[in-house]
Amino acid sequence: MASEIDDVRHEAAVLSDKVFRRLSDFVQNEVGIKMPPAKKTMLEARLQRRLRKLGIGTFEQYSDYVFSPKGTESELVHMIDAVTTNKTDFFREPNHFDYLTKHTLPTLNEVNGAGVMRPLMLWSAGCSTGEEPYTLTMVLSEYGERAGGRFSFIIIATDISTKVLDKAKEAIYEAEKIEPVAMPLRKKYLLKSKDPAKQLVRIVPELRRCVRFRRLNFMDDDFGFRETMDVVFCRNVVIYFDKPTQERLLKKFARYLNPGGYLFMGHSETIGGLNVPFTQVAPTIYRVKK
Structure with a gap:
C-alpha cells in the first residue's frame, strides 16, 4: 500500500x-x-x-x-x-435484568410459551465486545435453574464492528472487567487463565454456545433474520442517531418482535416524540403493540 x-x-x-x-x-x-x-x-x-x-x-x-x-x-x-463507540460492561444498568427475570420472562412464558414451549429468542443489538449478551446468558441460565431446568433460550448478538465481534466470539476478558459479576456467578460461569500472570478469564463453553454472533448494519433495509424475537436489548445505541433515523430503526425492531415483545433501551434514551408502535411499561422498557 x-x-x-x-x-x-x-x-x-x-x-x-x-x-x-x-x-x-x-x-x-x-x-x-x-x-x-x-x-x-x-x-x-x-x-x-x-x-x-x-x-x-x-x-x-x-x-x-x-x-x-x-x-x-x-x-x-x-x-x-x-x-463506532464500543463502551460496555457486564451487568450494565442492572435494573433491566431484574425486570427481565421478575416480569418479562414470566409474562412471555404465559402469553406464548417463550422459554418453555419453545426457546426464548433474545437479540442483543449493538453487542460490542460481548459483555451484554454474556451477562444475559448468566441471567437466563440462573432463571432456568430456578424454574427447574425447564427453560431454553437463544441469543442473537449483532454489531457493525468486525473488530469487537471478533473479541466477543473469543469471550476472553481482563480480570478487571468482571468486577460487576457477583462472585457465585464468577465461580460458575468464568474460567481463569492457566497462566496466573495474565489475569484473564473466559466465558464457559456452555454459555458461549448460547450466543450467535453476526455482523449487522442498522441502516440495512433487511436485517436478514429468519427468526422473530421475544426481547430486544438495544441500549445506548440509538442515542447516536438523529430522530428520523431513530424512528425508522425502532419501527424495524417492531417488525422483528413477536406481538407483545419487549424492547430494552439505555438509561438516557426514550421513544418520546417518536411515532413508533411501542408502549412504555417501565423506565426505558417498552412492549411492542399487539
Missing part, C-alpha cells in the same frame, strides 16, 4: 473541514451515526491510526482511497470500526 501512495509524511495529518464533511456524511448515511462538527477532533484522532497503518500521508488521500473500488472492498469496514 505504501508504494502506491506518494509523498508519505511522518508528521500527524490534519483533517480539513471539507474532508471531514465527506467522511462524516458517509458515516451518517452508511451507519446512521451523527457526526456533527464537534466530532471532528475525535474522528481525526481515531483515523490517524488507519493512515499510519496504510502508509497514507493525508486525509485527502485517505478519503480518496476509502471511496475507491479497492478501498470500498478492504478499508470501509476498518473505518467504521474506528468511528
Whole structure:
C-alpha cells in the first residue's frame, strides 16, 4: 500500500473541514451515526491510526482511497470500526435484568410459551465486545435453574464492528472487567487463565454456545433474520442517531418482535416524540403493540 501512495509524511495529518464533511456524511448515511462538527477532533484522532497503518500521508488521500473500488472492498469496514463507540460492561444498568427475570420472562412464558414451549429468542443489538449478551446468558441460565431446568433460550448478538465481534466470539476478558459479576456467578460461569500472570478469564463453553454472533448494519433495509424475537436489548445505541433515523430503526425492531415483545433501551434514551408502535411499561422498557 505504501508504494502506491506518494509523498508519505511522518508528521500527524490534519483533517480539513471539507474532508471531514465527506467522511462524516458517509458515516451518517452508511451507519446512521451523527457526526456533527464537534466530532471532528475525535474522528481525526481515531483515523490517524488507519493512515499510519496504510502508509497514507493525508486525509485527502485517505478519503480518496476509502471511496475507491479497492478501498470500498478492504478499508470501509476498518473505518467504521474506528468511528463506532464500543463502551460496555457486564451487568450494565442492572435494573433491566431484574425486570427481565421478575416480569418479562414470566409474562412471555404465559402469553406464548417463550422459554418453555419453545426457546426464548433474545437479540442483543449493538453487542460490542460481548459483555451484554454474556451477562444475559448468566441471567437466563440462573432463571432456568430456578424454574427447574425447564427453560431454553437463544441469543442473537449483532454489531457493525468486525473488530469487537471478533473479541466477543473469543469471550476472553481482563480480570478487571468482571468486577460487576457477583462472585457465585464468577465461580460458575468464568474460567481463569492457566497462566496466573495474565489475569484473564473466559466465558464457559456452555454459555458461549448460547450466543450467535453476526455482523449487522442498522441502516440495512433487511436485517436478514429468519427468526422473530421475544426481547430486544438495544441500549445506548440509538442515542447516536438523529430522530428520523431513530424512528425508522425502532419501527424495524417492531417488525422483528413477536406481538407483545419487549424492547430494552439505555438509561438516557426514550421513544418520546417518536411515532413508533411501542408502549412504555417501565423506565426505558417498552412492549411492542399487539
